[in-house]
Amino acid sequence: MKILITGGAGFIGSHxxxxxxxxxxxxxxxxxxxxxxxxxxxxxxxxxxKKFKVYQIDMLNALDLEKVFLENQLDAxxxxxxxxxxxxxxxxxxxxYSNNLISTLNLCEMMQKYNVKNxxxxxxxxxxxxxxxxxxxxxxxxxxxxxxGRTKLMIEEILGDLSASDSTWSISLLRYFNPxxxxxxxxxxxxxxxxxxxxxxxxxxxxxxELSEVQVFxxxxxxxxxxxxxxxxxxxxxxxxxxxxxxxxxxxxxIDAYNFGTGKGYSVLEMISTFEATSGVKIxxxxxxxxxxxxxxxxxxSSKARRELGWIAEKDITEMCEDSWRWQANHPHxxxxxxxxxxxxx
Ligand code: WQD
Numbered sequence: 001m002k003i004l005i006t007g008g009a010g011f012i013g014s015h016x017x018x019x020x021x022x023x024x025x026x027x028x029x030x031x032x033x034x035x036x037x038x039x040x041x042x043x044x045x046x047x048x049x050k051k052f053k054v055y056q057i058d059m060l061n062a063l064d065l066e067k068v069f070l071e072n073q074l075d076a077x078x079x080x081x082x083x084x085x086x087x088x089x090x091x092x093x094x095x096x097y098s099n100n101l102i103s104t105l106n107l108c109e110m111m112q113k114y115n116v117k118n119x120x121x122x123x124x125x126x127x128x129x130x131x132x133x134x135x136x137x138x139x140x141x142x143x144x145x146x147x148x149g150r151t152k153l154m155i156e157e158i159l160g161d162l163s164a165s166d167s168t169w170s171i172s173l174l175r176y177f178n179p180x181x182x183x184x185x186x187x188x189x190x191x192x193x194x195x196x197x198x199x200x201x202x203x204x205x206x207x208x209x210e211l212s213e214v215q216v217f218x219x220x221x222x223x224x225x226x227x228x229x230x231x232x233x234x235x236x237x238x239x240x241x242x243x244x245x246x247x248x249x250x251x252x253x254x255i256d257a258y259n260f261g262t263g264k265g266y267s268v269l270e271m272i273s274t275f276e277a278t279s280g281v282k283i284x285x286x287x288x289x290x291x292x293x294x295x296x297x298x299x300x301x302s303s304k305a306r307r308e309l310g311w312i313a314e315k316d317i318t319e320m321c322e323d324s325w326r327w328q329a330n331h332p333h334x335x336x337x338x339x340x341x342x343x344x345x346x
Contacts, residue, residue, distance in 0.1 A: 001250065002026045002073060004116075006059060006107065007080030009036035011190045012122065012179055014044055015239035016078060018188075021048040023243055028072050030065070032058040035083065035193060037335035043188045059103035062110070069114040076118035076250055078242055079107060082151065086126070086293070087197055089148035100151035101158075108162060117169045118249045119159070120242055125177045125231075125259065125298065127153045134265070135301035138175070138257045145293045156257070163255040170253045172245040177231035177261035177300050179238050181320040182327035189327030190235075191334035199271060200232075200321075204328035207281040214283060216268050218290030223297055227268035231261035231299035234315035234323070244309040261300025262313040274317050279325040 003020055007013045008029030013036075020027050021044070029041060033056060041054055053072070057064035059081055082100040083089065089096040111117060128136050129143035144150045156173050163169045180200040182189030195211070196202040205211040219226040241260050266274070272283050305311045315323075 001075040002028065003246065004028050004030065004068065004072070004074050004077045005080065006030045006077065006103075007036070007082065007122075008054075009033060009038060009040045010080055012176070012235060012238060013080040014040040014188050015183060015235045016080070016242045017041070017044045017052070018048055018183060019236075019239040019243045020246075021050040021052065026052065028053045028055070028068065028074070030055045030057055030059065030068055030081065032056065032081075037191060039335035040188055040191070043185075047183065047185055047187065059106055060099065062106045065106050065110055066113075069110045069116070074114070074116045076120070076246055077107065077111060077116060078120040078122070078246065079104065080122045082122070084124075084148060085197060086146050086148050089146050089151075093147035096147045096151050101154060104155050104158065108158070112166075117166070118246075119169070120172045120174060120245050120249055121155065121159060123156055123173045123175045123257070124149065124152050125175050125261070125300065127156065127175060128298075130293075130295040131298060134297050134299050135263060136259065136298065137301040138259055138304055160255055167253055169255070170249045171255040172249045173255065173257040174241065174245055175257060175259050176238060177233055177259070177298070179235045180232050181234040181236065181315065181323040183236060184323060184326075186323075186326035186330040189324065189331070191331075199230075199268060200275075200324050203272065203275050203283055204324055206283050207275070207279055207325065208328055208332045210332070212284065214272065214285035215288045216285050217288060217294060219287040221290070221296035223267055225267050225269045228294055229265040229267045229297040229299065231263070231265055232271070232317055232320055233261050233313055234320045237313040237315055241305065241309065241311045244311045248309055256308070258305040258309065259300040259302045260305060260311075261302050263300055263302055265297055265299035266317055271317065271321070275321045275325065278318055278321040281325075
């Protein structure tokens with residue numbers, strides 16, 4: 001099949017490109033490279049030895065987006081493109097609402113106009129807010145705590161209305177828990193801009209000596225060691241899940257949500273000690289105040305994805321830490337160094 005991947009140069013997008021190309025699909029990537037690097041796509045090509053079209057466009061420009069639909073006979077779309085920094089969304093909500101919502105509306109209008117009605121949407125466990133109990137299943141109440149999370153929930157509701165208005169749409173909402181890790185090659189991975197806000201990229205920056213110590217946000221949560229518990233999922237397992245959701249979405253109609261997590265929760269201190277054991281690098285840390293909006297414990301019931309998509313997470317936290325470290329150790333400055341070399345800036 002011919003699949004449009006928006007945000008295909010991003011962390012989860014680039015790993016999904018690899019899974020789709022390896023499964024024999026043709027892909028077309030749309031990305032504005034505002035929070036990603038073209039070098040990620042060069043690595044996708046190097047890893048898979050497959051060529052694919054890349055359109056460097058901003059999805060806020062409907063005319064540029066229409067060009068993609070005019071030039072390619074698409075079978076389905078996987079929509080990753082969007083801003084995703086929780087903290088930034090609080091300080092600059094308009095940036096998040098206009099970018100994430102308008103680009104999605106432009107995409108849906110083009111899909112409708114060109115009769116491409118199979119969509120896999122990159123949603124997030126953030127739509128559950130702070131859960132009352134765990135594990136979290138798809139029928140839990142949806143409540144969001146920040147503008148970023150609200151854009152994800154609003155898009156889920158827009159897509160729900162679209163499906164209700166036209167039963168020929170087929171839509172899969174994938175709610176990720178905590179994606180970490182990297183492709184086993186060590187040549188693509190998470191490449192956050194500036195100081196990482198998420199735990200694992202922060203730990204790997206400490207491991208390469210770029211940051212001095214991990215600030216552990218709170219150690220008196222009602223958890224076994226007092227630190228926050230999350231459901232970490234290997235990005236390659238998550239990418240495989242997109243392939244399986246795609247295969248289902250092209251055979252059915254209607255709209256469905258799926259939790260993508262392992263169903264196991266690990267604390268901050270467990271992640272630090274697992275990373276130390278796999279990398280051999282000591283990770284200094286200190287306890288600081290809890291981060292506003294953080295839940296104590298959050299992990300998935302992903303039995304629906306297993307039942308309906310045949311998907312199950314295969315990689316454990318040791319492999320996640322090994323792969324995260326291999327990527328960071330190979331590329332201490334992420335893709336930047338390659339882009340400079342590539343552009344002859346060094
Ligand atoms: C994990 C644990 C922190 C950093 C976020 C977004 C969510 C989704 C995934 C997009 C928590 C603790 C973290 C640090 C720490 N993103 N921590 N020190 O908050 O579960 O989810 O990323 O969809 O929307 O909210 O992930 O990695 O930030 O935190 O102690 O420097 O690590 O308190 O317990 P989170 P995280």
